[in-house]
Amino acid sequence: MTTCLYDSDAYLSRFTARVVSVAQDADQWDIVLDRTAFFPEQGGQTADTGTLDGRVRVLDAHIRDGVIHHLCDGPLDVGATVEGALDFSRRFSHMQQHTGEHILSGHCARMFGCRNVGFHLSDHIVTVDYDRPLDEAQLDALVNEANRSVWDDLPVRCWYPTDDEAEALHYRCKKEILSRLRIVSIPGVDDCACCAPHVRRTGEVGLISIESAARYKGGVRLSILCGRRALAAAQARQRLLAQLTRRMTCGEDELPQILDKRDAELRGLKQRAARLQAEVLALGADAARARGERCLRAETQDMQAMAQAAVRLAGDGACTAGVFAGSDDEGYSFCLAGGDLTTFFSAFRTTLNARGGGDDQLIRGKTAAGWPEIAAWFEHH
Numbered sequence: 559m560t561t562c563l564y565d566s567d568a569y570l571s572r573f574t575a576r577v578v579s580v581a582q583d584a585d586q587w588d589i590v591l592d593r594t595a596f597f598p599e600q601g602g603q604t605a606d607t608g609t610l611d612g613r614v615r616v617l618d619a620h621i622r623d624g625v626i627h628h629l630c631d632g633p634l635d636v637g638a639t640v641e642g643a644l645d646f647s648r649r650f651s652h653m654q655q656h657t658g659e660h661i662l663s664g665h666c667a668r669m670f671g672c673r674n675v676g677f678h679l680s681d682h683i684v685t686v687d688y689d690r691p692l693d694e695a696q697l698d699a700l701v702n703e704a705n706r707s708v709w710d711d712l713p714v715r716c717w718y719p720t721d722d723e724a725e726a727l728h729y730r731c732k733k734e735i736l737s738r739l740r741i742v743s744i745p746g747v748d749d750c751a752c753c754a755p756h757v758r759r760t761g762e763v764g765l766i767s768i769e770s771a772a773r774y775k776g777g778v779r780l781s782i783l784c785g786r787r788a789l790a791a792a793q794a795r796q797r798l799l800a801q802l803t804r805r806m807t808c809g810e811d812e813l814p815q816i817l818d819k820r821d822a823e824l825r826g827l828k829q830r831a832a833r834l835q836a837e838v839l840a841l842g843a844d845a846a847r848a849r850g851e852r853c854l855r856a857e858t859q860d861m862q863a864m865a866q867a868a869v870r871l872a873g874d875g876a877c878t879a880g881v882f883a884g885s886d887d888e889g890y891s892f893c894l895a896g897g898d899l900t901t902f903f904s905a906f907r908t909t910l911n912a913r914g915g916g917d918d919q920l921i922r923g924k925t926a927a928g929w930p931e932i933a934a935w936f937e938h939h
């Protein structure tokens with residue numbers, strides 16, 4: 559069994575240890591030490607990274623039967639005494655996230671009777687799953703209570719209760735405890751079974767922010783950020799808001815109003831553009847009819863405008879005329895009017911791979927044929 563130095567001192571970032579075994583697997587080395595401060599991946603939290611002997615990088619760490627395996631990018635000599643060094647800024651961020659999660663989950667259990675049924679902590683994301691849905695007001699109340707506990711700067715105690723103490727204790731527990739029961743206690747907030755390193759006092763968590771909430775398996779999945787990550791997210795948002803307000807030349811509070819106004823303007827412009835396209839198409843149909851043409855390509859896909867144009871192109875209705883919108887690659891939508899529509903369409907449908915329907919005044923449909931085939935059809939029918 560590896561002695562877990564992080565267990566008693568979460569702030570230990572450098573340590574010495576003896577190399578117990580080294581096994582090569584492709585371009586990675588599986589190194590076991592007699593003791594380590596590297597927290598292995600477990601309980602939903604990714605492993606610590608760092609170096610051994612100042613030259614071999616620890617890329618990942620796993621625990622199997624109480625033995626911690628360091629996955630490294632180089633070998634070490636068995637029996638040698640080496641110095642381990644953690645990437646402590648990354649580890650400290652993990653401690654901030656994890657203690658923050660305990661504070662949040664402790665309050666969530668107390669306030670809403672929610673059980674924490676999932677936890678994932680990596681370099682980019684922290685998610686916590688609860689077994690009941692929470693609405694916006696509940697989430698607001700929860701995050702406010704959690705941050706109050708941060709500002710109260712309460713002590714965080716990681717300890718091993720005796721059997722009697724464990725018996726008397728009400729603690730949260732996600733899974734069955736495999737080895738010794740370790741409890742993380744925050745007075746008045748939470749007692750929870752947990753093997754991970756935590757900060758000494760809740761104040762070190764800095765800030766707890768719920769970034770998003772989504773329905774998940776009948777409950778809710780929260781994405782949270784704590785400490786430095788919460789600060790970095792706030793800074794990124796500030797930069798984004800500054801960009802937007804500069805672009806819109808308005809204050810932050812005015813952004814929703816400005817966007818509403820722009821939406822309304824855009825809707826008006828789209829309606830106007832549609833009207834103008836319909837007018838252009840109608841004029842195009844008149845000009846084509848004057849030239850003796852019976853088919854026309856339209857810029858707009860607006861079926862009503864196309865139908866009106868088809869009727870104008872058909873003129874006195876002696877022959878069938880068609881208006882088409884689309885491309886040779888994606889096919890064409892069409893409106894047909896005039897002439898003996900039923901007879902015309904039954905032949906058109908078969909030859910030009912078209913489908914559609916309507917009445918004896920107008921037929922709407924789609925064809926996969928290209929424009930040269932369509933134009934040729936109208937020349938010969």
Ligand SMILES: [Zn+2]
Nearest residue numbers: 751752753754
């Ligand atoms: Zn935990």
